[in-house]
Amino acid sequence: xxxxxxxxxxxxxxxxxxxxxxxxxxxxxxxxxxxxxxxxxxxxxxxxxxxxxxxxxxxxxxxxxxxxxxxxxxxxxxxxxxxxxxxxxxxxxxxxxxxxxxxxxxxxxxxxxxxxxxxxxxxxxxxxxxxxxxxxxxxxxxxxxxxxxxxxxxxxxxxxxxxxxxxxxxxxxxxxxxxxxxxxxxxxxxxxxxxxxxxxxxxxxxxxxxxxxxxxxxxxxxxxxxxxxxxxxxx
Ligand SMILES: *Cc1c(COP(=O)(O)O)cnc(C)c1O
Numbered sequence: 643x644x645x646x647x648x649x650x651x652x653x654x655x656x657x658x659x660x661x662x663x664x665x666x667x668x669x670x671x672x673x674x675x676x677x678x679x680x681x682x683x684x685x686x687x688x689x690x691x692x693x694x695x696x697x698x699x700x701x702x703x704x705x706x707x708x709x710x711x712x713x714x715x716x717x718x719x720x721x722x723x724x725x726x727x728x729x730x731x732x733x734x735x736x737x738x739x740x741x742x743x744x745x746x747x748x749x750x751x752x753x754x755x756x757x758x759x760x761x762x763x764x765x766x767x768x769x770x771x772x773x774x775x776x777x778x779x780x781x782x783x784x785x786x787x788x789x790x791x792x793x794x795x796x797x798x799x800x801x802x803x804x805x806x807x808x809x810x811x812x813x814x815x816x817x818x819x820x821x822x823x824x825x826x827x828x829x830x831x832x833x834x835x836x837x838x839x840x841x842x843x844x845x846x847x848x849x850x851x852x853x854x855x856x857x858x859x860x861x862x863x864x865x866x867x868x869x870x871x872x873x874x875x876x877x
Contacts, residue, residue, distance in 0.1 A: 645694035649687065652870045653678075653694050656853075660864065663854035674857055677722045679849075679867035681706060683874075685713035691870065692717050700724045700743075700865055704731040711738040724806075724846075724865050726780050729753040736765055743806040743846050743865070746770040746780040748790055751797055758799035766801045768846050769794075771828065773821040774810035781807065784828050788835060795837035804844025804862070805829050809852055818852040822859035 661671040677700040680688040688699050688710055697718055701707035702725025711721050720740040727735060727744060732753045735742075745751050745767045758765040772781035782790070794802060807825045809818035825847055833842050848856025850869035857864065 643693050646687070646690040648874050649690045649870070650694040652872055653691060653696055656866055656869050659854055660857060663857035667858050669857070673862060675863045677724070677846075677863060677865045678870050679724060679865050680710065682867055683871055685710040687871065687874075688719070689714055689717055692719050696870075698722060698740075700867075702726075704728070704735050707738060708734060722865075727754075732757045733760075736761055736763070740766065741803070742767045743863075744768070744770045744780065745800075746782065748793060751794055751800060755797035755799045764799050764801045766803050768804050768806040768844060769802065771805050771807045771825060773807040773825050774817075776810055779808065784824065787828070788832060791832065791836050791840060795839050798839075802840045802842070804842050804846065805832075806846035806863075808849070809847070809856075813851060815852060815855060819855050819859060822847050822852075822856045822861065826860040 660674055660676060664671040664674055675698060676696055677698045678691045678696045679700040681702050698720045700722035701710060704723060704727055707721055707723055721738050722741045722743060723735060723739050724743045727742060727750060729750055736757050754765055769787060770781035771784055772779045805825055809821045826845060829842050829845060836842060844862045845860055846863040846865060847861045848864040850866050853864040853866055
């Protein structure tokens with residue numbers, strides 16, 4: 643099937659930018675996963691992205707993820723939840739997702755573990771860190787995480803793969819770079835003290851405005867929305 647030409651072109655351009663940023667740091671572009679955040683667009687444009695070769699799709703709202711996952715059930719899509727998950731939405735979300743980027747409290751981690759135990763599955767998650775210190779944002783304070791790692795390690799149906807963060811939204815790219823570097827340093831420090839069952843290989847950071855900086859600072863997953871949907875004819 644032919645992909646949507648504008649979606650394919652946008653995806654190609656974003657992938658080139660990812661590759662160029664990786665190359666600047668001597669990194670391999672294949673080590674950086676692109677999650678296409680489809681929250682601004684229809685399920686059909688999500689499907690077009692999958693056809694064009696990006697099968698990792700992300701949503702920030704659980705209900706929207708449920709609805710698009712249902713619409714695209716026949717397609718091979720790996721769904722990522724990148725936004726806040728309320729505990730009463732865990733049961734319905736888990737069967738649909740391949741990675742939850744946004745574990746932002748111990749109570750949520752426990753709820754996911756319980757629900758995953760019922761499902762008989764381990765669920766891959768990232769721990770969200772509030773690197774900007776913005777009180778309106780979700781996520782653990784960087785200083786909190788080491789203390790809760792032993793508690794997280796007891797949740798044996800959680801597979802903790804790494805950390806996630808959002809840079810402060812003011813468009814200050816120097817601040818974004820500092821925050822991404824801080825997340826990487828936090829991860830490096832935690833690795834040496836984390837219980838052996840906790841893997842911290844992944845760093846999910848970087849969105850349309852700052853994904854190249856995030857890659858230069860060590861991102862292994864970037865979450866890109868608007869840059870993939872530029873110049874689409876209104877439909
Ligand atoms: C919306 C969203 C993105 C993508 O944002 P763009 O700026 O459109 O690329 C990434 N991560 C999260 C958590 C989001 O909510």
